[in-house]
Amino acid sequence: MTYRYITTPIYYVNDRPHLGHAYASVHADIMARYLRAAGHQTMLLTGADEHGEKIAKAAMLANEAPRAFADRHAQTFVEAWGRLSVEPDKFVRTTAPEHAKVVSECLSRLFEAGEIYLADYEGLYSVGQERFVTEKELVDGKLPEDKEPPVPRREPNYFFRMEAHRDWMRLLLRDSPNLIQPVQYRNEILKLLEEPIGDLSISRPVNRLEWGIPIPWDAEHVTYVWFDALLSYVSPLGYPDQPTFSDYWPSVRHVIGKDILRTHTLFWLSMTHALGIAPYQRLHVSGHLLGSDGRKMSKSLGNGVDPLEAADTYGVDALRYTLIREVSFGFDGIISNAVIEQRLNRDLADDLGNLAARTLAMTKRYRNGFVPPPKIYDAVEEAIISRAGELPSIVLTLVEEMKLGRAAEQVMDFVKHLNGYVASGAPWALAKDPDASDRLDTVLYTLLEALYSVSNLLHPVMPGKMNELKVLLGASVNPYWNLPWGHGVKPGSYVKEGILFPKRLSGDVV
Ligand code: MSP
Numbered sequence: 001m002t003y004r005y006i007t008t009p010i011y012y013v014n015d016r017p018h019l020g021h022a023y024a025s026v027h028a029d030i031m032a033r034y035l036r037a038a039g040h041q042t043m044l045l046t047g048a049d050e051h052g053e054k055i056a057k058a059a060m061l062a063n064e065a066p067r068a069f070a071d072r073h074a075q076t077f078v079e080a081w082g083r084l085s086v087e088p089d090k091f092v093r094t095t096a097p098e099h100a101k102v103v104s105e106c107l108s109r110l111f112e113a114g115e116i117y118l119a120d121y122e123g124l125y126s127v128g129q130e131r132f133v134t135e136k137e138l139v140d141g142k143l144p145e146d147k148e149p150p151v152p153r154r155e156p157n158y159f160f161r162m163e164a165h166r167d168w169m170r171l172l173l174r175d176s177p178n179l180i181q182p183v184q185y186r187n188e189i190l191k192l193l194e195e196p197i198g199d200l201s202i203s204r205p206v207n208r209l210e211w212g213i214p215i216p217w218d219a220e221h222v223t224y225v226w227f228d229a230l231l232s233y234v235s236p237l238g239y240p241d242q243p244t245f246s247d248y249w250p251s252v253r254h255v256i257g258k259d260i261l262r263t264h265t266l267f268w269l270s271m272t273h274a275l276g277i278a279p280y281q282r283l284h285v286s287g288h289l290l291g292s293d294g295r296k297m298s299k300s301l302g303n304g305v306d307p308l309e310a311a312d313t314y315g316v317d318a319l320r321y322t323l324i325r326e327v328s329f330g331f332d333g334i335i336s337n338a339v340i341e342q343r344l345n346r347d348l349a350d351d352l353g354n355l356a357a358r359t360l361a362m363t364k365r366y367r368n369g370f371v372p373p374p375k376i377y378d379a380v381e382e383a384i385i386s387r388a389g390e391l392p393s394i395v396l397t398l399v400e401e402m403k404l405g406r407a408a409e410q411v412m413d414f415v416k417h418l419n420g421y422v423a424s425g426a427p428w429a430l431a432k433d434p435d436a437s438d439r440l441d442t443v444l445y446t447l448l449e450a451l452y453s454v455s456n457l458l459h460p461v462m463p464g465k466m467n468e469l470k471v472l473l474g475a476s477v478n479p480y481w482n483l484p485w486g487h488g489v490k491p492g493s494y495v496k497e498g499i500l501f502p503k504r505l506s507g508d509v510v
Helices: 019-037 053-061 066-083 097-112 163-175 183-192 225-233 243-251 258-275 307-314 316-326 337-367 379-400 404-425 427-432 434-457 463-472
Strands: 003-012 041-049 090-093 116-126 131-133 151-160 203-205 218-223 253-257 282-286
Touching: 003 019, 003 225, 003 243, 019 041, 019 253, 019 282, 019 307, 019 316, 019 379, 019 404, 041 066, 041 225, 053 066, 066 090, 066 307, 097 116, 097 225, 097 258, 151 203, 151 218, 151 258, 163 183, 163 258, 183 258, 218 225, 225 258, 253 258, 258 282, 307 316, 307 337, 316 337, 316 404, 316 463, 337 404, 337 427, 337 434, 337 463, 379 404, 379 434, 404 427, 404 434, 427 434, 434 463
Parallel strands: 003 041, 003 253, 041 090, 253 282
Antiparallel strands: 116 131, 116 151, 203 218
């Protein structure tokens, strides 16, 4: 048995999730579901990043205590993931006492090892990103992703000796071409590592910010939110001494957006190195979802699609499918209601839905709804059977590379091929010819069994709809992977008719 561990970003809970959050979580969830289907012992982690200035400020504006505010919003995230069919095995909260204990222990250990020291810090601080920034990063006086310019600050901070790990990180990235994917992000960080990166400020004075985990040996300071948050990838596994940690950690893959690439390379790799934790197996970095105006989707710009509204309007599975098909992972891309509607109407309703509806209707009409036994397979059927046999491993190879859209595309190409098979096999003509009864049995059975393969191959992407399809096919809803041809639908069992993906017209858009 192999263990696999997949994580999403640990989200700031200052609002409810938007489509950018859903993009990362849906990718992580689909990857985890595929790995689980393929027999790996898989754990998916998501969670809430609850400390720091951003949350403290949002709580103040809402006239609430930070803890009550964080409780309420963490719950909103839990519920939102449920509605988007994202099913984490663990939901970490950085305010959980078990997490705080791990953070304190790590800090003390690094302090004793001389990896942490106190010094005055003077610089520009971005509250939006919760970190000090350099002049080089600013465009028109502010970070491109921020609304407000950074503010000048001077204060005593504890520092972590990040610079001391730079050479090690450079060698690690140089020798591990697949550590960070897609490769442009690895190259970006390799370039950064050619020059000094400095040490990392990892505390905030309590007189400015109380909302954080106390520095164990100095009550005047709390831990910097990123130092705290990154450790939430290990604390839920029982780091440092629980078997869950040693079982799952070696396989860990983090799914993040490109806006948090630096923290997940410079900060996190140096922290893990200093703590003696093995570096992650892979970092999957997504691009940004853009609104129809071509700008990064964000609440404040009002150019986003609300994931929960979209799930209500188009169905959660059509939304999940669109997210992976429309924007190649690693690149920026636009998602709008119109795009989701088009994917639903064309790929899902016209191609897949129509194939299922026609196959089921013909089984009803020509065989009273009973799955016929196959008779003699011709070359056309042999080609379909062999493709159905190859697809699970083709799909999994793409999934391992986080090319989920390409994986789904392979299956949808198979669906198109099956639609072509309906047209050329012309069951309606066979039904008129009493001598073609065996042939009609074979064609119908092949279509039903191939649809059953499709329902397994796309289950991780569209769990709800693919279960519905299995029910229509009269097959078991248990997920199977690599099930040999002939073991899905059972001759003699009864199918139902139904419309899997009702089309939507723009006029219906909320
Ligand atoms: N709390 C930190 C992460 C700590 S991880 C130990 C954080 N949280 S966040 O809520 O601001 O956003 C996290 C992630 O949301 C981003 O990295 C990215 O994956 C995703 N996205 C937010 N907006 C996005 C888009 N418009 N498009 C795609 N993903 C983006 O940063």
